[in-house]
Amino acid sequence: MTDQEAGRADRVVMRDIRKRYGMVDALRGVTLRVGPGEVVGLVGDNAAGKSTLMKVLAGAVVPDSGEIVFDGRPVAFASPKDARELGIEMVYQDLALCDDIDVAGNLFLGREPRRAGGMMLDVRRMHADARRHLDALNIRIPLTDIPVGGLSGGQRQAVAIARAVTFGPKLLILDEPTAALAVAEVETVLELIKTVSAQDVSVILITHRLQDLFRVCDRLCVMYEGTLRADLDARSTSLERLVSEIVAHDEEDKEGRRR
Amino acid sequence: MTPTKTATGAGTSRRVVTTRSARASAHIGRHAQTIAIAAVLVVLLIFFAFSADRFATTGNIFNLLRQIAPTLVVATAMTFVISTSGIDLSVGSTVALSGSLLAIVLQHGWNPTLALVAILALGALIGFVNGWFSSYQNIPPFIVTLAMLSIMRGTALRATEGYSTPIDGDLWIVQIGQGRIAGVPVPAILAVIIALVGWLVLTRTPFGRYVIGLGSNGESLRRAGVNTRKVGLTVYVLTGLAAAVAGVLIATRLSSGSSNAGSGFELEVITAVVLGGTSLFGGRASMLGTILGALTLGVIANGLVLLHVSPFYVQIVQGGILLLAIFANSKVWAKFGAIRK
Ligand SMILES: Nc1ncnc2c1ncn2[C@@H]1O[C@H](COP(=O)(O)OP(=O)(O)O)[C@@H](O)[C@H]1O
Ligand SMILES: [Mg+2]
Numbered sequence: 021m022t023d024q025e026a027g028r029a030d031r032v033v034m035r036d037i038r039k040r041y042g043m044v045d046a047l048r049g050v051t052l053r054v055g056p057g058e059v060v061g062l063v064g065d066n067a068a069g070k071s072t073l074m075k076v077l078a079g080a081v082v083p084d085s086g087e088i089v090f091d092g093r094p095v096a097f098a099s100p101k102d103a104r105e106l107g108i109e110m111v112y113q114d115l116a117l118c119d120d121i122d123v124a125g126n127l128f129l130g131r132e133p134r135r136a137g138g139m140m141l142d143v144r145r146m147h148a149d150a151r152r153h154l155d156a157l158n159i160r161i162p163l164t165d166i167p168v169g170g171l172s173g174g175q176r177q178a179v180a181i182a183r184a185v186t187f188g189p190k191l192l193i194l195d196e197p198t199a200a201l202a203v204a205e206v207e208t209v210l211e212l213i214k215t216v217s218a219q220d221v222s223v224i225l226i227t228h229r230l231q232d233l234f235r236v237c238d239r240l241c242v243m244y245e246g247t248l249r250a251d252l253d254a255r256s257t258s259l260e261r262l263v264s265e266i267v268a269h270d271e272e273d274k275e276g277r278r279r
Numbered sequence: 280m281t282p283t284k285t286a287t288g289a290g291t292s293r294r295v296v297t298t299r300s301a302r303a304s305a306h307i308g309r310h311a312q313t314i315a316i317a318a319v320l321v322v323l324l325i326f327f328a329f330s331a332d333r334f335a336t337t338g339n340i341f342n343l344l345r346q347i348a349p350t351l352v353v354a355t356a357m358t359f360v361i362s363t364s365g366i367d368l369s370v371g372s373t374v375a376l377s378g379s380l381l382a383i384v385l386q387h388g389w390n391p392t393l394a395l396v397a398i399l400a401l402g403a404l405i406g407f408v409n410g411w412f413s414s415y416q417n418i419p420p421f422i423v424t425l426a427m428l429s430i431m432r433g434t435a436l437r438a439t440e441g442y443s444t445p446i447d448g449d450l451w452i453v454q455i456g457q458g459r460i461a462g463v464p465v466p467a468i469l470a471v472i473i474a475l476v477g478w479l480v481l482t483r484t485p486f487g488r489y490v491i492g493l494g495s496n497g498e499s500l501r502r503a504g505v506n507t508r509k510v511g512l513t514v515y516v517l518t519g520l521a522a523a524v525a526g527v528l529i530a531t532r533l534s535s536g537s538s539n540a541g542s543g544f545e546l547e548v549i550t551a552v553v554l555g556g557t558s559l560f561g562g563r564a565s566m567l568g569t570i571l572g573a574l575t576l577g578v579i580a581n582g583l584v585l586l587h588v589s590p591f592y593v594q595i596v597q598g599g600i601l602l603l604a605i606f607a608n609s610k611v612w613a614k615f616g617a618i619r620k
Contacts, residue, residue, distance in 0.1 A: 080502050101504035116502045120495035120562035125488060130503035132485050140483050170304075 029092055031056045031191055031222040032077070032108075037086035039072055046072040047083065048246040054191070057220040059213060061233035061254065063266055064243035070226050071113050073243070074193045077224075078110035079103030091190075104130070107190035111197045113226075115180040119169030123161055124150035126168050127183050153186045154178075158208055173200035181209065191222045198227060210236050230262060242266055312556030312608065313568040320575045327582035334585050341464050345532065347577035348466035349374070349525035351570065353544070354551040355477035356521035358569045359514040360420075361552050362481070364494040364561025365413060367515060368424040370522040370548060372431035373405050374541030377526030379435045381452075382444035382536025391452040399523050405431065406519020407512065414511030424515075428545070435538035443537035446530060456531030466528045473521070478566035490514060494561020543594065550601040551576055553608055560609075576600070 030053045039047040046069045054060050062070050075081035077088065079097030088095050090106055097103045117126050124146045125132075133142040133149065150164040159178040161171070168176055177200045184192060194213075198206045206229075213223050213236045227233065233240060234254060242250040242265045250265045328335040353370050360367050377398045384394045409427055413420035446453060458465040481487035489510045492500040501507045525544075530536040553559060554575060555568025579600075580593050 078502070099504065099506070100502045101506070104504045110502075112502060116496075116499040118492040118495040118499050118562075121488070121492055129488075129492065129500065130505045132488065134485065141485055141488060143483070 029056075030054065030089070031058070031091060033089040034073070034077060035087045035089070037073065037076055037088075038084045039069075039076065039081060040084055045246050047076070047086075049086070050243070050246070050248050052241060052248060054222045054224060056222055057217050058239065059217045059223040059225060059237045061237035061240045062224055062226045062243065063228075063230070063233065063240060063262070065266065067245075068243040069246040070243055071195055074110060074195055074224065074226065075112075077103070077191075078108055078193055080110070080112075101130070107188070108193070109184040109187065109189035109191070110193040111177075111180045111184045111195060113195040115176055117168045117176060117180060120167050122165045122167050123154075123171070123179055124164040126179055127153065127164075127186065129183070131187070153182055157182050157185065157212070174202060174205060177201055178205070181212075185212065185216065189216075189221060191224070192216060193224045193226075195226045196228070197225075198229065198232070206232070230259060233262075234259065310556075310565070313565045313571065315607075316554055316556065316568060316571045316575060320571055320578065323575065323578050323582065327578065327585070331582055331585035334582060337462075339581070339585070341462070341467065343577050343581045344467035344470075345464040346581065347573050348464075348470035349528045350544075350547055350551055350576065351470040351573040352473050352528070353518065353521045353525050353548045354569045354573050355474045355566065356514075356517040357548050357552050358477065358555075358557050358564055358566055359481065359487075359490050360518050361549070361557050361559060362490050362494045362561055362564040363497075363511055363514055364559070365420040365511070365514065366424065366549070366559075367406075367409060367420065367518040368545045369405065369409060369427035369431055370518055370525070371541040371544035371546075372428045372435065373402055373519060373522035374526040374529060374544055375538050376405075376431045376435040376438070377402055377523040378530030378536040378540050379439045379444065379538050380536070381527055381530050382446050383438060385446055385450060385452070386444055391450050395452060395527065398527060399520060402519045402521075402523020402526070403516050404519070405522075406516040409519065410512030410515030413515065414508045420515075432538070439536070439538040441538060443535045443539075446534045446536065448534055452527075453531045453534055456528050456533070466532065469524075469528070473524070474566065474570050481564060481566050486510065486513070491562060491564060494558075494563075496562075546601065547576060547597060550597055550604065554600065554604040556608065558608060559605065572604075 033051075033053045035051050037047050037050045050069070050073055052060075052073070062074070064070055072081060076083045079100040079102050082098070088097070090108075095102070095106065118129065121129065127150045128146050133145045134140060135142040147164045154161055154164070157178075159182055161175055161178065168179055171179070177197060181194070181197055184194070194209075198209055201209065210232060213225065217223050217236075223236075225233065225237065237254040240250075240252045240254050240257060240262060241248055242252070242262070244266075252262065252265070333339050353374075357367060357370070380401065381394055381398050384397070385391060389397075405427065409420070409424050412418045412423040455465055455469075460468060481490065489500060489505050489507070492503075492505070493507055493510050497507055526541065529540050551572035552569050554572035555570070556565045557563060557568060576597060579596060583593055583596070584590060
């Protein structure tokens, strides 16, 4: 009994998360849980609050209220560093790269290999490791010493993904990671999600490619105007049902306004 | 025939070629201005060597190096500030305040070593205030440091009542400005060491990396878990400290602390940095460029004086150079780079 409970313990639980930007209620009390090794698809219209919710989980946005429990312990993130230290990695929708810094530099940004007692960058090791990590992920970027500002959209996205998966995360958040990728590269990312989730890494995937969700996700969570409206089992839900969950609220809302 | 040939299996190699050319053009874009300023410097050196008799003498070159030492010291620190897309306009006033206070406390009989440490600490504190307002309170550094410019100059004037204060030539501290080691002026040696350390920190340390990242895309750097506010504050502490060093160099060279020292100094420093190719929009920096930029300004000022051109023109020429450098920086060289801001 207790064993079973421990086995089913959630990797992360977000409870009643709220965030307001001036007049915009971005999050109006969202509760979301993800188990170890579970892949959760997060969908919803534009401006539903998906990115904001995930930024809260990654420590990039501090919520107005609500609580987060990670591996059974309540946590409060003052900065992305806190979340990173717990093993939460995120590929941001805008990628969050520094255009003037090279590929290896972006890959290791914030945790550069050092030498001379931590005072100096170990540039050589950085490039060698970057090469290794990119090759391991089948990412074709021939040179690690060019600024990422000069790369194509797909390459930039690949760098951002590599950065998130390379350092052994426990929870991987992917905010529209495949938007700029070619078909073959999307396949690679989907395979990657399957691989890491088999290794007990929890994944939250935001994407507009609904057909991808059914291929990798265990659960599908639908957001609507800052709330979580539906939590569906991916295996027993049809595409039609999912689409109607995403758009149905619009009609409800229109009727609500008409009244 | 040719199209089919290139189409078969050349996909990857073509991609590599494109990336290589992207790297080459990015490198050229990054270093174009440094190369250009080096060329300008060489042309100027040749020109003055032939037109001004005394220019190419060891004595004059050492004199020139001693003159630009304060500029180079502060320009090194300013390269960090500008790389974060910040600016520090208060350095000239800090030069005046630190030089004046140094002379005053020495006159009150302070131990020179203690006086030196106190003045450097004061410079760092001024920088801390600049950095706290700019980085932690998000007030534009342009406004913050402009206000500090006024406050520090006023404080210097109040402290000295507008007079300059002599420094006793027997104190060891005057050696900082006037001494020589193996014939080379101490200020020149200090400036070169500081510039080299600056280069090392900017290009080889995590801090230098974060300075570039902050100017390139601060929010990305923050999301990578870096304490961006601390980085943003530290660069102003560096300029404050460097300005105090410059104040000490100038006051000890002249054996007097004056509240009028360092007027227009911030402009000269910024010109040197921009001339060297560091982008005012942040993210791109060249410490070598800064060194060449400071040398170029020094050579122009020194050469024009030797040619008996009125010193008033020097200021006009320097302002013109700043305008031209910014123009080249944002319009001409940007075209070479792969990155468009
Ligand atoms: N930094 C911000 N400042 C102001 N409003 C914001 C900010 N971030 C998000 N918002 C607003 O919050 C709402 C949710 O945005 P977002 O989380 O990006 O939605 P999604 O990712 O689902 O498209 C939108 O109305 C957006 O305009
Ligand atoms: Mg979004």
